[in-house]
Amino acid sequence: MFKYLKIDENSRIPKYRQIVDSVINNISNGNLKIDEKIPSINSFSEEFLLSRDTVEKAYQILKERKIITSIRGKGYYITRTKLIAKVNILFLINKLSAYKMRIYNSFINTIGGNSHTDLHIYHCDNTLFVNLIEKNINAYDYYVIMPHFKTDDLKHISYTDEAVKAINMIPKNKLVLMDNNKLDIEGDFIEIYQDFENDIYNALKEGLAKISRYGKMILVYPENAVYPYPRRILHGFRKFCVEHKLDFEIIDEIYDDIILKKGDLFITIEETDLVSLVNQIRDKEFILGVEIGVISYNDTPLKELLGITVISTDFKAMGETASRMILNKEKGKIKNPFNFIDRNSI
Numbered sequence: 474m475f476k477y478l479k480i481d482e483n484s485r486i487p488k489y490r491q492i493v494d495s496v497i498n499n500i501s502n503g504n505l506k507i508d509e510k511i512p513s514i515n516s517f518s519e520e521f522l523l524s525r526d527t528v529e530k531a532y533q534i535l536k537e538r539k540i541i542t543s544i545r546g547k548g549y550y551i552t553r554t555k556l557i558a559k560v561n562i563l564f565l566i567n568k569l570s571a572y573k574m575r576i577y578n579s580f581i582n583t584i585g586g587n588s589h590t591d592l593h594i595y596h597c598d599n600t601l602f603v604n605l606i607e608k609n610i611n612a613y614d615y616y617v618i619m620p621h622f623k624t625d626d627l628k629h630i631s632y633t634d635e636a637v638k639a640i641n642m643i644p645k646n647k648l649v650l651m652d653n654n655k656l657d658i659e660g661d662f663i664e665i666y667q668d669f670e671n672d673i674y675n676a677l678k679e680g681l682a683k684i685s686r687y688g689k690m691i692l693v694y695p696e697n698a699v700y701p702y703p704r705r706i707l708h709g710f711r712k713f714c715v716e717h718k719l720d721f722e723i724i725d726e727i728y729d730d731i732i733l734k735k736g737d738l739f740i741t742i743e744e745t746d747l748v749s750l751v752n753q754i755r756d757k758e759f760i761l762g763v764e765i766g767v768i769s770y771n772d773t774p775l776k777e778l779l780g781i782t783v784i785s786t787d788f789k790a791m792g793e794t795a796s797r798m799i800l801n802k803e804k805g806k807i808k809n810p811f812n813f814i815d816r817n818s819i
Contacts, residue, residue: 475512477504480521488523492531496540500551509551511541530611537612560588560799563613565605567597567621568700572771572788576651579792580617584799590617597623597700599633606639615799617649620656621703629701631655646804649795653703654806663798664806667786669705670712672811673770676784677713679813680768687766687819688736689720693746696725702742706770710740733757738766738819740784747781766819780817787812 477499480491499505512520517528532549535541538561542552564580566573581590591613595602599622606616618640622630631653640648645660654666677684684690692710695702707723714721727739727746731753741747747769751761759765762780769776772785787810794807 475520478521480523488527489531489534492517492528493534496531496535500540505551507551510547511549511551513548534611537609560584560615561613562588562590562615562617562799563605563609564590564592564617565602566592566594566619569594570700571773573619575788576619576792579789580796581792583793583796597621599636603635603639606642610642613647615647615649616643617651617795619652620650621653621700623701627697627699627701629703631703632657649799651791651795652809661804663795663804665791665794665798665809666806667809667811669703670709672786673706673709673784674713676811676813677710678717680782680784680815680819681717683766683815683819684738685717685719687738689722689734689738690714691737691739692721692723693727693739693741693743693750694723694725695743695746698743706742727753729753733759733765735759735764738768740768740770742770747776762818768819772814777816782816782818783814785812785814786810 478492478495480488480495484491486494496505496511505511514525514528514532517523518525532541532543536543539552541549543549562584564577566577577592584590593605595605602620602622609616620632620636620640622633622636624630632655637656637658640650640656640658645662648658648660648662650656650658650662650664650666652665652667654664654668690710692707694707694710710721710723713719727741727749729749731750733753739750741750747767750767754761754765754767761767767781769781769783770785772783772788776783791809794809798804798807
């Protein structure tokens with residue numbers, strides 16, 4: 474193996490990084506095969522006159538990427554040959570929803586085959602999030618993070634002190650923040666965000682001509698969801714209703730026996746509430762889009778098929794923008810498009 478590896482004493486690239494890159498390159502070109510044994514840390518350090526710590530750091534990164542593994546009493550072996558990308562990416566999302574997966578799939582389709590992306594879900598859990606960052610702090614070229622957290626009483630928070638500290642461990646040239654931008658992170662990095670309060674306000678304003686035909690607006694905002702939603706959605710909704718002198722109410726779910734009246738316009742966030750509401754509108758023989766209106770938060774192909782009016786960020790654009798900025802080595806903050814999409818339900 475030593476004949477394939479090259480360490481440049483005059484390079485400004487750290488020696489441990491040269492070891493990692495050399496191993497990866499030799500896997501890529503076929504010089505190293507899966508299950509092939511590689512030298513011990515001591516043998517490696519003696520061969521290239523490197524400190525043991527330098528080699529150990531390189532091996533640790535290779536282990537974290539699951540490129541090599543150690544077997545007690547036997548040594549180190551190549552465990553992964555189906556890599557090897559020029560760009561290795563850790564993609565952290567707070568929940569496994571249809572919306573998040575649309576962002577992820579768009580990102581993967583745009584970034585192309587010249588990368589390898591590991592997807593992890595941290596379920597809005599601060600401890601799990603911090604552990605994932607700390608465990609993988611030296612293992613990736615980019616860290617794509619959607620920061621959303623929850624308190625013990627299931628309220629949404631944009632960040633915790635521990636989460637911010639963990640994110641600040643990531644070099645800014647490797648950081649990509651998506652979706653939520655209410656974090657105190659300084660530096661020059663990639664950020665593609667939603668402005669939850671102003672997004673819902675402006676989208677509803679775009680649909681004002683139709684919305685104003687209804688007598689009352691009801692926002693169904695789940696207070697105790699397993700994956701809570703930003704309260705800035707509430708603030709934007711209230712701001713819109715107050716400024717346009719519209720009667721409104723905020724409830725936390727669609728009840729099985731909810732009271733429906735002609736002239737009601739509902740805005741639902743969760744899919745279960747949308748399904749329950751539409752079923753009850755049909756059961757009580759109201760005309761959807763005429764007597765009772767429905768707007769859903771976040772678009773899906775099924776909502777498009779069923780003709781449900783939505784207010785939604787462009788999930789496809791968010792993933793595409795993040796991957797394009799990585800590929801072009803761009804930095805900066807970009808607000809993701811958010812739209813009122815008029816269909817047949819109002």
